[in-house]
Amino acid sequence: MTSSAEAAFDAAQSPHFASIDALVSGLAEVGYIASRRIATSLYMAVRLQKPILVEGTAGVGKTELALCTAALLGLPLIRMQCYEGLDESKALYEWKYGKQLLYTQILKDRMGVALADAPDMDAAMDRLHGMGDLFFSEPFLEPRPLMKALQEREGCVLLIDEIDKSDEAFEAFLLEVLSAYQVSIPELGVLKAETPPIVFLTSNNVRDLGDALKRRCLHLHIPLPDAALEKKIVASRVPGIEARLTAQLVDFVQSLRGLDLRKSPSISETVDWARALILLNADALEGEVVRDTLNVLLKFEQDIVAVEPQIAELIRQAGA
């Protein structure tokens, strides 16, 4: 425990984690405009050494938060994408079966020699026992993301993306990793992180997560931002954009969110759209340009059809 406590001291000691305000401005430097609530959650996660569970609709910057935290602290980022059917062998470690087999084949003759002078079967077995462990040792171990994260001596940021897509069994398996920062491997014993990683879990709410997992995490729900925050985000993400255009397009997107759409545009769509408008050299919203680029903002045909007739009206509102 002492080693992990000291190590965690490092991240918490970083000047960026001196206060919430320092953290907000630190994140802004690496390009993430965080609300105070987001910064508070991150601050507490590092201080209390707890994983942080980030929820919110697609494109509000859940994954981005982890990337920017890694950039801020100068730590490597290890990312694990979850999907249905993900299991330990893909998340934690796997024995290199092929290599093991190949080596036994190559070493067959050597083994014959080594065992040749054994007086009887028992002695041969004893020798074999001594060798057997050779094939279940670190060189034959293929570490997967979780184990890599635990092995990083300098600490790292571990991003477990879309945890809600994995199975319940995998979620249960994560509990040990998340609460004690250790894993048990039957052949090698318990492997404990020298420096606990900063863990982010993201979820799109495809299913409800178990209480046990939630209990071990701090919870952060990132809502769609208000206009002021979104303007800041666009300005930071799309350098060189004019303030007037930013204001207009953010207002436009905000009013789109008020409509009854299948998928409302979130921050990433706003940013993409801003980039698209810059590329097209648009300096103000006009019906023509908006109609042409609407597919950047809306991802379903029905939504586009529903919005198209209202474009002029929406632009007029955004201009006002």
Next chain:
Amino acid sequence: MQAALEDFFRALRAADVRVSPAEAIDAHRTVDVVGFADRELFRDALCATLAKTADEVTRFESVFDTFFDRRSEAPSPQAPPEGQGDPMEGLPPEAQESDLARMLMAGDGAALAQAMEAAAERAEVSRIRLSTQRARLSRRLLEEMGLSEIERILAAARRLGGPGEAGAERLEAARKALAAQAAAYVERQHELYASGSGKRLREEMLARKALNAEGGIDPVDQAMMQALVKRMAKRLADRYSRRRNVAWTGHLDVRRTLRKSMGYGGMPFDIVFKTKKVDKPSIVAICDVSKSVAAAAQFLLTFLYSLNEVVDRLEAFAFSGRMISVNGVLDDHPVETAIFEVLKQIGFQQTDYGKSLEDFADQHMDRIDRHTTVIILGDARSNYANPRLDILATIQKRSRAVIWLNPEPESYWSQGDSVMNRYERFCHVAKTCNTLEQLERIIDDVLRTYIPH
């Protein structure tokens, strides 16, 4: 402050935010780190540790505001009489000994607030559960603060007359203000600790309420029950939705491993493990929509339709005199009102189970295969017509399981024109189902055991 935090946790639990002991410890650690000075920081940090869903965040915020608002609000102090030396003037000597009287006459708001908090703890006001306890608890709160003293002083002052009268009047006014404050205090406690429990009590009751009760279900209850059904269904769906393809790690699939090794000259390079496939049930629901069963049918359909994540295929049929498929109706209308549409089409016919089963056999028998679970909801009262047991026997043979839900209690089965006892022989399960609770349990069984032949 620890006691205050513990109270806060209790208020959160009352608002349905789960706070386990481990989370309480986390919260204390959080408070150690952030301190109390910055209210917003304090709130956000606690919120991150305690609230675990977007829903809980909203509830957390409202509880936080109510709870800590109370802490900072003192009972509004009485304006002390201006320009007079002793506020206790005109009161009998007993008044000098009473702390409460002095506070009231001096209009010392802060001290009064403190005294009220202390008295509230003694009177256990925060244990309030029901709104009917409010009057009794305000009374106890005042007694703990020393109301009886004040009444004695008032009586003594009135006896004195003259200057005593004026003093008594002022004290009387202050006492009334205090009583109002105590009532408001108890009201806030009720809001904090008990407003949720009333609703929960009501939901528990509704879950056990008979669906075919005389006079039907209250429209207010109806909405609440629909919400309850959806929640129950969501709970089941969450439990069963993610088990379709569970890997049996560690169980080697020898046959497939050997097959794959052929390509490598018999060397097992590709190891294949067994997987277990859990398939989703497909359900055919057949509902009697005659007057006595219509309400239950509506909830069954709502329930089944809310389960779309875990159910592979759902076909719904309704009958009273004849049988029709209601999938179309259910697709076009929200489930809550679909039943009225169905009633428009086939309501007010004389119930005939035999005819309806015939209709089913003629048109829809191909919907049933060995993966199908058939759920029949009805009271089996067929107005003495031929029950066509042979058709039910065919259904039983073709399907995976036949489940008959009867809204009537078992003792009524096969009395009068009910032929339940004869149908029962062809059902894998026949159960009374007259409350939402029973409904949930039965659907749970279907999903879990997925009743085999």
